[in-house]
Amino acid sequence: MLDLETLNQRFETASPVEILGWAWETFGKKLAMVTSFQPTGIVALHMLRDIVPDLPVLTIDTGLLFSDTYALMDHITTEWNLNLIRVCPGQTPAQQAEIYGDDLWLRDPDLCCYLRKVIPLQEALNGYAAWITGLRRDQSEVRRTTPIVSWDLRHENVKVSPFATWTEEMVWAYLRAHQLPYNPLHDQHYASIGCQSCTRAIAPDEGLRAGRWSGTNKAECGIHLQTPR
Numbered sequence: 001m002l003d004l005e006t007l008n009q010r011f012e013t014a015s016p017v018e019i020l021g022w023a024w025e026t027f028g029k030k031l032a033m034v035t036s037f038q039p040t041g042i043v044a045l046h047m048l049r050d051i052v053p054d055l056p057v058l059t060i061d062t063g064l065l066f067s068d069t070y071a072l073m074d075h076i077t078t079e080w081n082l083n084l085i086r087v088c089p090g091q092t093p094a095q096q097a098e099i100y101g102d103d104l105w106l107r108d109p110d111l112c113c114y115l116r117k118v119i120p121l122q123e124a125l126n127g128y129a130a131w132i133t134g135l136r137r138d139q140s141e142v143r144r145t146t147p148i149v150s151w152d153l154r155h156e157n158v159k160v161s162p163f164a165t166w167t168e169e170m171v172w173a174y175l176r177a178h179q180l181p182y183n184p185l186h187d188q189h190y191a192s193i194g195c196q197s198c199t200r201a202i203a204p205d206e207g208l209r210a211g212r213w214s215g216t217n218k219a220e221c222g223i224h225l226q227t228p229r
């Protein structure tokens with residue numbers, strides 16, 4: 001039984017490398033990383049190369065990602081010899097359109113995310129005792145209180161967010177210092193990158209996740225929410 005309060009106190013000032021090392025020592029083969037190959041995830045993958053290079057790396061492939069995202073994913077997987085597991089929905093976008101109609105993301109993005117992200121990840125994480133995420137407190141109001149280690153009710157396992165205390169600036173400083181690859185869309189003012197249909201570039205005065213589900217009140221796809229969709 002983990003003492004989450006003590007662990008969170010201890011990790012509040014710990015480095016992500018220390019937290020990742022603890023996660024591997026604690027959960028071993030029952031640990032997975034989940035990433036969408038955004039900057040924080042790439043930093044995590046780079047650190048994990050020295051800790052557990054063959055850690056299962058799960059990525060949700062909705063079939064609706066940007067071509068730049070697919071290219072980056074393929075590049076890093078090959079270069080770093082990642083143990084990548086693509087988590088795919090039960091239906092292709094065309095099959096989904098046959099049942100729910102075209103462009104479900106415009107009419108009911110919660111249902112679309114539930115079908116294409118939430119359910120597939122729930123199934124893929126079955127059997128893992130813990131998962132690593134790239135959540136950071138500076139990303140949005142909703143994420144402002146992100147704990148470093150928590151019990152995940154949705155997945156019934158432990159969620160580890162080693163970068164909760166990091167900032168956007170720290171992530172980019174690490175990426176540049178180590179000359180790591182990143183999605184070229186970031187150079188076109190895309191701050192947070194998800195499915196092509198639900199992502200836009202942001203203005204300088206907008207929040208980091210303002211370009212996701214723009215024009216709706218949706219802030220999260222659902223994999224990090226603790227409630228049914």
Ligand code: SF4
Nearest residue numbers: 105112113116195198
């Ligand atoms: S981000 Fe948009 S297109 Fe992707 S699964 Fe969610 S609603 Fe569907």
